Amino acid sequence: MILVIVEHLQGKLNKMSLEALSAAASIGKEMNHPVEALLIGSGVAAMSSEIPAAKLHVVEHPLLEKYTADGYSAALKQVIAKLNPWLVLLPHTYQVRDFAPKLAAGLGKAFVSDGTGYKVENGELQIVRQLFAGKVACDVAFGGASPFFASVQAGAFRGAEAAAAATIEKIEVTLDASQIRNVPEDWFQEAKRTVDLGSAEWIVSVGRGIKEPQNIDMVKQLCEVMGAELAASRPICDAGWLPMERQIGSSGQTVAPKLYLALGISGAIQHLVGMKGSRCVVAVNKDANAPIFEVSDYGVVGNLFEVVPALIEEFKKAKG
Numbered sequence: 001m002i003l004v005i006v007e008h009l010q011g012k013l014n015k016m017s018l019e020a021l022s023a024a025a026s027i028g029k030e031m032n033h034p035v036e037a038l039l040i041g042s043g044v045a046a047m048s049s050e051i052p053a054a055k056l057h058v059v060e061h062p063l064l065e066k067y068t069a070d071g072y073s074a075a076l077k078q079v080i081a082k083l084n085p086w087l088v089l090l091p092h093t094y095q096v097r098d099f100a101p102k103l104a105a106g107l108g109k110a111f112v113s114d115g116t117g118y119k120v121e122n123g124e125l126q127i128v129r130q131l132f133a134g135k136v137a138c139d140v141a142f143g144g145a146s147p148f149f150a151s152v153q154a155g156a157f158r159g160a161e162a163a164a165a166a167t168i169e170k171i172e173v174t175l176d177a178s179q180i181r182n183v184p185e186d187w188f189q190e191a192k193r194t195v196d197l198g199s200a201e202w203i204v205s206v207g208r209g210i211k212e213p214q215n216i217d218m219v220k221q222l223c224e225v226m227g228a229e230l231a232a233s234r235p236i237c238d239a240g241w242l243p244m245e246r247q248i249g250s251s252g253q254t255v256a257p258k259l260y261l262a263l264g265i266s267g268a269i270q271h272l273v274g275m276k277g278s279r280c281v282v283a284v285n286k287d288a289n290a291p292i293f294e295v296s297d298y299g300v301v302g303n304l305f306e307v308v309p310a311l312i313e314e315f316k317k318a319k320g
């Protein structure tokens with residue numbers, strides 16, 4: 001059986017859980033394993049109407065009301081011993097990164113994190129994951145006996161449609177406050193976004209190829225003349241050259257505009273997951289081997305400092 005641990009925050013399902021469920025459905029179909037889901041927390045059963053699984057296990061305990069790595073791993077250890085799944089599959093969220101290594105290591109197992117796909121070779125499951133910031137893809141097989149533990153990267157699988165779980169089973173766990181060393185504080189409140197890149201039809205996105213913050217002005221001019229929204233890769237936002245809300249990728253926004261123009265962006269997997277759903281991708285990069293060209297409909301191998309001014313001129317002319 002494949003057990004998918006579903007994540008939620010303040011009564012809301014994390015959509016990445018639906019992606020993990022669809023990854024599990026695909027692996028399960030190919031390898032002949034049923035898929036079951038698990039909800040853990042306190043007062044969480046209401047979310048069962050959104051979890052498309054033949055069987056949903058619900059683990060509730062007052063000490064699980066607020067997430068803690070200690071509480072989750074202590075409870076999940078008991079659940080896994082009881083259900084004995086073949087594979088435990090999780091969405092690769094910050095929370096999963098926090099508790100899953102502890103859970104797997106506590107059971108003497110490895111945790112294969114951040115999978116972008118999977119393969120079945122000679123009846124054996126392999127998780128495809130990236131190394132060296134996406135420059136190398138490797139296939140990781142599990143050693144030893146099951147249960148195996150793996151997580152899937154945001155956007156790597158299309159999310160399953162939300163639907164009600166067919167059957168629900170409650171599982172009792174024994175927890176004691178002394179087992180929980182973490183003291184959770186209030187949830188971090190993200191600042192309200194002022195730009196809605198999700199609904200932009202055209203996006204011009206800028207990467208490290210822009211070299212200096214003042215060069216972004218040229219890209220802003222292009223956006224203005226095109227009527228496009230400005231976005232960026234992570235290093236640009238990390239450096240404070242543009243606000244975080246303009247970052248595209250696994251730790252930024254996911255967008256699917258009609259046009260995505262990538263300027264000086266290499267195309268690391270963490271960036272691609274945020275924009276590969278765009279209808280038309282145009283990339284400008286001076287390196288013909290940049291991975292961004294693999295997802296591009298049109299590519300310009302060239303210097304963006306020549307291409308962008310030329311584009312501004314052409315758009316101005318076209319507008320008359």
Ligand SMILES: Cc1cc2nc3c(=O)[nH]c(=O)nc-3n(C[C@H](O)[C@H](O)[C@H](O)COP(=O)(O)OP(=O)(O)OC[C@H]3O[C@@H](n4cnc5c(N)ncnc54)[C@H](O)[C@@H]3O)c2cc1C
Pocket residue numbers: 133206207208209210232233234235236247248249250251252253263264265266267268269270271274284285286287290302303304305
């Ligand atoms: C956990 C994690 C989460 C991450 N999340 C994100 C995320 O959400 N979004 C994201 O973008 N990244 C994310 N990253 C970072 C990601 O791995 C890459 O490091 C990042 O996307 C690279 O940004 P870049 O393409 O702008 O820079 P680089 O990789 O440095 O690429 C710059 C590109 O510009 C080209 N170039 C240089 N000069 C010119 C020129 N004059 N004209 C044309 N082209 C030129 C170069 O050939 C190169 O391809 C994450 C990484 C980790 C580990």
